[in-house]
Amino acid sequence: xxxxxxxxxxxxxxxxxxxxxxxxxxxxxxxxxxxxxxxxxxxxxxxxxxxxxxxxxxxxxxxxxxxxxxxxxxxxxxxxxxxxxxxxxxxxxxxxxxxxxxxxxxxxxxxxxxxxxxxxxxxxxxxxxxxxxxxxxxxxxxxxxxxxxxxxxxxxxxxxxxxxxxxxxxxxxxxxxxxxxxxxxxxxxxxxxxxxxxxxxxxxxxxxxxxxxxxxxxxxxxxxxxxxxxxxx
Amino acid sequence: xxxxxxxxxxxxxxxxxxxxxxxxxxxxxxxxxxxxxxxxxxxxxxxxxxxxxxxxxxxxxxxxxxxxxxxxxxxxxxxxxxxxxxxxxxxxxxxxxxxxxxxxxxxxxxxxxxxxxxxxxxxxxxxxxxxxxxxxxxxxxxxxxxxxxxxxxxxxxxxxxxxxxxxxxxxxxxxxxxxxxxxxxxxxxxxxxxxxxxxxxxxxxxxxxxxxxxxxxxxxxxxxxxxxxxxxxxxxxxxxxxxxxxxxxxxxxxxxxxxxxxxxxxxxxxxxxxxxxxxxxxxxxxxxxxxxxxxxxxxxxxxxxxxxxxxxxxxxxxxxxxxxxxxxxxxxxxxxxxxxxxxxxxxxxxxxxxxxxxxxxxxxxxxxxxxxxxxxxxxxxxxxxxxxxxxxxxxxxxxxxxxxx
Numbered sequence: 001x002x003x004x005x006x007x008x009x010x011x012x013x014x015x016x017x018x019x020x021x022x023x024x025x026x027x028x029x030x031x032x033x034x035x036x037x038x039x040x041x042x043x044x045x046x047x048x049x050x051x052x053x054x055x056x057x058x059x060x061x062x063x064x065x066x067x068x069x070x071x072x073x074x075x076x077x078x079x080x081x082x083x084x085x086x087x088x089x090x091x092x093x094x095x096x097x098x099x100x101x102x103x104x105x106x107x108x109x110x111x112x113x114x115x116x117x118x119x120x121x122x123x124x125x126x127x128x129x130x131x132x133x134x135x136x137x138x139x140x141x142x143x144x145x146x147x148x149x150x151x152x153x154x155x156x157x158x159x160x161x162x163x164x165x166x167x168x169x170x171x172x173x174x175x176x177x178x179x180x181x182x183x184x185x186x187x188x189x190x191x192x193x194x195x196x197x198x199x200x201x202x203x204x205x206x207x208x209x210x211x212x213x214x215x216x217x218x219x220x221x222x223x224x225x226x227x228x229x230x231x232x233x
Numbered sequence: 234x235x236x237x238x239x240x241x242x243x244x245x246x247x248x249x250x251x252x253x254x255x256x257x258x259x260x261x262x263x264x265x266x267x268x269x270x271x272x273x274x275x276x277x278x279x280x281x282x283x284x285x286x287x288x289x290x291x292x293x294x295x296x297x298x299x300x301x302x303x304x305x306x307x308x309x310x311x312x313x314x315x316x317x318x319x320x321x322x323x324x325x326x327x328x329x330x331x332x333x334x335x336x337x338x339x340x341x342x343x344x345x346x347x348x349x350x351x352x353x354x355x356x357x358x359x360x361x362x363x364x365x366x367x368x369x370x371x372x373x374x375x376x377x378x379x380x381x382x383x384x385x386x387x388x389x390x391x392x393x394x395x396x397x398x399x400x401x402x403x404x405x406x407x408x409x410x411x412x413x414x415x416x417x418x419x420x421x422x423x424x425x426x427x428x429x430x431x432x433x434x435x436x437x438x439x440x441x442x443x444x445x446x447x448x449x450x451x452x453x454x455x456x457x458x459x460x461x462x463x464x465x466x467x468x469x470x471x472x473x474x475x476x477x478x479x480x481x482x483x484x485x486x487x488x489x490x491x492x493x494x495x496x497x498x499x500x501x502x503x504x505x506x507x508x509x510x511x512x513x514x515x516x517x518x519x520x521x522x523x524x525x526x527x528x529x530x531x532x533x534x535x536x537x538x539x540x541x542x543x544x545x546x547x548x549x550x551x552x553x554x555x556x557x558x559x560x561x562x563x564x565x566x567x568x569x570x571x572x573x574x575x576x577x578x579x580x581x582x583x584x585x586x587x588x589x590x591x592x593x594x595x596x597x598x599x600x601x602x603x604x605x606x607x608x609x610x611x612x613x614x615x616x617x618x619x620x621x622x623x624x625x626x627x628x629x630x631x632x633x634x635x636x637x638x
Contacts, residue, residue: 058551058631079555086553097548097635114553158552 004067005165005197006032006055011064011074012220013050024050026220027064032166032199037192037230039208040201042217049170051217052201056089056168057081069165086114090159094171096151098143098158104130105139108158115162129157133187149180156187160196167191169200173207185210189230246570249534252527253574253614254581257607260520261582261599266589267512269597274505276596280498281428284365286468287461289336289496290315290323290475312492315455319482323458326478329471334362334459335441337450343437344410345398353394355411357441357449358459363389363422365461368438373405373420376440384442389420393434409437411445427594457496468497524610527574528618535567535622539629546626547634559627567619568612575611579604 013025024047032038042048053059054066057073060081066074069088076084090111091097098107108126117125130139133153143151152172159167169188173181189210192198200211208214209231216224283289293309320335341355356362363375368389376387388409395404395418404418416439425433439445441455450456460475462468472495479493539546546559554562586597 053632056551058635079557082550082553082555082558085551091551093635097544097551099545099548110549111552114549114555114558162553 003034004031005034005036005069006030006199007065007067008054009065011051011054011066012062013047013054013059014062023220025054025061028217028220028222030215030222030225032197035192035195035197036213037188037198037211038200038213038215039211040199040215040217041203041205041208042223043203046217047220048201048203048217050220052168052170055166055199056091057084082114086111087162088165090156090162090164090167092152092155092159092167092169092172094174096143096148096155096175098151098154100143103140103142104135104146104154104157107143107154108161111158111162125161126157129161130154132160133157147180148176149183152176152180152184153187156184156191160191166197166199169198171202172200173202173204181207245534245537249527249531249567249570250574250577252530253524253571253611254527254578256520256523256527256614257575257578257611258582258585259523260516260607260610261579261603262585262589263512263516263519264603265582265586265597265599266595267509267516268600269586269590269595270505271509272598273595274502274509275498281425281433283496283498283501284367284459284461286464287365287459287498288468288472288475289457289459290319290479291457291494291496294494294496294500309494313483314451315458315493317453317455319479320455320458322482323460323475323478327460327471327474329462329467329474331467331471332361332365332461334359334365334461335455336362336459337441337446337454337456339449341411341445341448343394343398345407348398350394350397352435353391354436355445355449356436356438357443357446358438359441362438362459365459368425369423370420371423372403373418375420376438381440381442384444385440386414386416386443386445387419387439388416389422389438390418391422391434391436392424393432394437395421412448414444416443416445472497520610524614527571528614531567531571531615531618532622534570535563535619536625538566539563539622539626542626543629543634543637546629547631547637550629550631551635556627559629560623563623563626564616564619567622568615571611571615571618572608574615575608578611579607582607 008028008030011025011028012023015022015024028047028051040048040051050059054061057068060076061074064074065072068084071084073081073084099110102110105123105126108129109122112122112125127136127139130136133156135150135153135157138146138150143154146154156167167188172188173184176184185207188198188200198211200207202208212230213225213227215222292312292314317335320333324333336356336358338354338356340352342349342351343353343355344350359381360376360378362368363370370389373389375389376385380387390404398404398409399407404421407418408415409418410416422434422438427433460471462471476491476495480491483492485492549559583599586599589595590597
């Protein structure tokens, strides 16, 4: 039980769009254990983005419970959520979301700034994280001086720098060509092998095939939850 | 971090700097110039026009600034004038050591060899006048007590008059005509320079007894008696004596006001002091207006920055920035902007003060306190102007912010 990282029970989320109420999630149950590699799939409108925002603590549910690393996140206020995002979650986005005017190293250091880590330690840990994704020689480049794959690896280094409980990736290869996508998937596989819990939202079956478990959402509910042998990256 | 962002958005930052810059610049420049004028008025105006530690016994003030009503003026005009015998009476009885000079003046034309110098301040006085006015006679000599007693027709010229009538020739010993009366030039006074752009060298000095006196004052009447003492305390003592003597001589009862005027540099400056006080009171208003404008500009720029950098805010929030982190970031940015603006404003203000100093006779001096106030106001404006945009930024929803283009 102690290796349960994510526990979601009866999670609902409704949005008011004018007079209409849109039910994005209609009661999701999901448990993810330490060192699992999970892909969340589903057609658009299935609620996978909403679920991803819930798991990432960017949004709070209308009903149900969400426990992350033993803390009930679903009842937390803004600043507490920020703290959880900072400590427990490493985001990797489809569009990389790097600060364009900051160097790779500075981008990677950013979560540590908000964690209150000293400048010297930030630098050391930032350099180490960039080393893990093989970008030691690109540390002082800005995002526009890097290729798409390199940018995404900077984003991964940034996600890892605070040693989060989960690496949460939203369409991480959506903006990359297939060769670069494979390269990023290899990085994910390596991190998984080293013990990292990875949760990835994707609509591409090829990408989802890299995970060892695939959860499919449909109409705001879990439609299927299958374990399989991941393809080698 | 703030500096990085500012550097990256040079043009916008520049515009938001300007508001604060102008406010602080005006603060520094106006304070410097007004203080410079104060120094100028006290050092130059009063002491040069009246003389150091000197006061004048007159029928009425001749420097008046501010509120003189018609009634006051009329009552002054009805006062008895100062006579030769008044002067002799005082000279004989004042015990405080002092130098006296009887004085009478008017604007008259001087002629030499067909050339004419109009509107020359023709002064009829005693030999002591040169000492009281600190006039240095650079060529020739001043007239002597004997020449005053003998009513000798001799003339000491101001630099500009000598230049105008003699244009390079030596004026000494030459004969100048005042309304046809011949006067011999015996000296020229060192150049005095300008005061408020008016030349202080357009004068000619003769013994008050000399024949041309009838053009400048009625017989036995003086404009004033100049009385110079050794220092400020002596001056107070001498003034008290002169006041008592004149009141006794004119038989004034205790309830009656003086029907004469004792004019001091201090007194002549009273009007100016009122003006400078008004300037200093108006100054905060002017500076406040430009700082408010500057603050609004900064607020606008920061609001624009918030909407342009929505995505950045989303990223920062996703990575764990709390509201107060975002708030602090934007406030620090705008405070940095306005501080830089204030610093530039100080530099420009000082430069402006120096330019004024170089191009005018005002000894504009930068007051240290105005620099402190300028920096403080700059930072304050930046922080106040930054609060609203920063709180908007800090309240952005991270999901919406991340979705922004």
